[in-house]
Amino acid sequence: MTSAEYLHMAFLLSKKANSKDIRPNPFVGAILVDQNGSIIGEGYHQKAGEGHAEVNAIRNAKEKVSDLSSCTLYVTLEPCSHFGKTPPCTSLIIENKISKVVIGSMDPNPLVSGVNVLEAAGIEVEICILPEINELNSVFTINHKYKRPKYLLKTATTINGKIADRNASSKWISNNNSRKLVHEKLRSSVDAILTTAKTVIKDNATMNIRVGQEKVEELNAIIIDKNLDLLKQENASLNIFYPRTKSKIYLVTDKIQEGVLPDNLEVIQIPFTNGACDMDQLNADLIKKNFCEILVEAGGKLNASMIKEKQIDEIYLFIAPSLIIDTHAINAFNLDELQLMDNKTVLKLIETTIIDEDVLIRYQLSY
């Protein structure tokens, strides 16, 4: 078997983890192969704070074999060389005199210089980058590279980009099965939803996760609410305030909140400029709260400013088979700011899916 084939096996192993259990860590799988090419140890990272993949694979091997000095370790991510919640994996590799390490993706964290440490210890290192590994760990990579959550943006439009009519009515653009997919695939997979008080109030949006006919799950809601409108008495019975036991509402404002808030409500105080909050400060706060991946479901203005601020990594665009010709109907990406053809935002097409008569198009943005 080739290095890529062993690494692909380690990749499949890494996917056994649940993304929410390992946050903010990446998926990592490792296998130990002896000089005959036999797999003698397997491991993957299962839970944040617990053993890394290398540790689990080495432990698994040592149940059977005591001398690993003629083994090769295949690991999907560059081994860590620093003390985090667990000791450095490079030390364990060196201690066990493993002769060769094959690495499937590089760690974006500059604190991790595993390759250098291993080579300095005389261990042969082969780097064999597999695209599927980088793709699986895009959340982790973006968190480190941009010091912010990975943002997915979902919007549902007519064929000419309208998300609502001029009276802001948006019910419904996309069909039942598209909305089901948003709940069961998108909202289910993220750590929180980001929206605005305007959208929450206008749509009386619940922003929970409906799974199948019956089951409802909670979802953390981060709501841009400069003036703390959601704390006004008149908004107290909005759907967003459903009973929460394991999620919270975070109101992003530049006001100082006085008085006691219920347990499930928190205020994130951030400076605003021209009506828009400071995304860098918000992002730092969200990363600290372990919100690694966030779904944006908002109006045309927040959508557009997040694009402009290079905050969006993927777009899930549901195009419904309908048309609103009204100039004043609301566009999905909408700022009163000059953007000329030569300076248009360029996306990368990922895939299209037909859902009844809606067309879901997925795009990626790279910075």
Add this chain to the structure above:
Amino acid sequence: MTSAEYLHMAFLLSKKANSKDIRPNPFVGAILVDQNGSIIGEGYHQKAGEGHAEVNAIRNAKEKVSDLSSCTLYVTLEPCSHFGKTPPCTSLIIENKISKVVIGSMDPNPLVSGVNVLEAAGIEVEICILPEINELNSVFTINHKYKRPKYLLKTATTINGKIADRNASSKWISNNNSRKLVHEKLRSSVDAILTTAKTVIKDNATMNIRVGQEKVEELNAIIIDKNLDLLKQENASLNIFYPRTKSKIYLVTDKIQEGVLPDNLEVIQIPFTNGACDMDQLNADLIKKNFCEILVEAGGKLNASMIKEKQIDEIYLFIAPSLIIDTHAINAFNLDELQLMDNKTVLKLIETTIIDEDVLIRYQLSY
């Protein structure tokens, strides 16, 4: 073989014709089958003004067999019963004492009551509608049903429906291969292109047909030009005025044109209301000129008003992987008129095609 199978053979035969040779007639194929199930005659409509499919099939059969009285005629369209450019086919069928006629689609022209005439003459008639036949003849059906050309609308937009930036620059939204498809598939198949003087002037559009790298073909251009701006001296060297030997430019205006126009230029005088021409009158004129199928490539305003006036039958929407967030960038369907969610225009999704990173979505509209 079943009736549907014989009719499908006749349908395949009908498709041998070139649509432009038979305008304004439909594709029609016919086969004659004897009592043993053997095909003894075949024919299809090849050229407007020449023999109908039934005539050709009967003629073909009679080269071999003189008595057709035990034969069944399978014909993709209800036989005509009136004198057009050729005598009624029903008479020929009756004369030849054909015992049974199987019909694959009904003629939308109320002058054609072939079924009644045949039954009155004691001929057994079976009607077996095949969807592929109706689809192939959608131009003919629309021409008769709505007394107008079939209109295809092509537009290329960003993912939020913009066809140009606020300065009206539209070069380029879609990619090379999408534009190639527009020339080689769409423009090549229609009788004329419909646009506005504004688009022609702003884009200095040629509106011809480029096939491959070298070959250029002419295309009739129908241009809404209320004020005859294109006749102004300053516009005399626009690309639209390329040398024409077999096509014309038609300017649609409410002005009376005085003075002599070049051979390849014609004025269609039509009343206008609120800046929009009377589509019924324009359509009557275009049908008279044998323009059966027309491609609309225009700005957001003409696109939107044609949708509003129920003039568009199909939309070819090219969605490019790009985004312009500017509110003032131009939307593909754009009228300053109220249209609420409950009253949105509903389309039917036909198919999606990926062209490099553009997504082409085809929609149908039914009235």
